[in-house]
Amino acid sequence: MNATTTSYSDGPDKDFILYFVSQVVENPDAVSVERTVDELGVLITLKVGKDDMGKVIGKHGQTAKALRTLLRVIGSKHNARVNLKIVEPDGAEIMIEG
Incomplete structure (x- = not known):
């Protein structure tokens, strides 16, 4: 199976992260x-x-850990494993697995 990038509003996990982070x-x-x-x-x-x-x-x-936990809850509701990768502005990556 190939990886696919989906559209803007395509999952509650993405919508949640976008909303929460935009607020803080x-x-x-x-x-x-x-x-x-x-x-x-x-x-x-x-x-x-x-x-x-x-x-x-x-x-x-x-x-970041709290976001991971909440993504895990959202993912389990939809039978999916959700991982969060935070990319720093300098290009470094922080992987938070859920």
Whole structure:
């Protein structure tokens, strides 16, 4: 099965991340969310502005872990494994598995 990137409003997991992150960051226009589905499950790729990375990850990664937990709940409702990848503005990636 090939990986596919689906349209903007194609899943509750993507819509949730977009809504939540847009509410907590200073620059919501810099928020970008992509949703890819393959044989391993769903991959949500999140990009935010450099100044907002701390808000998205949180102290000791607590916000990112909470997002992962909520994505797991959404995914289990739809029988899907959901992973969250946060891409830093410099290109580094932070993988949060659900």
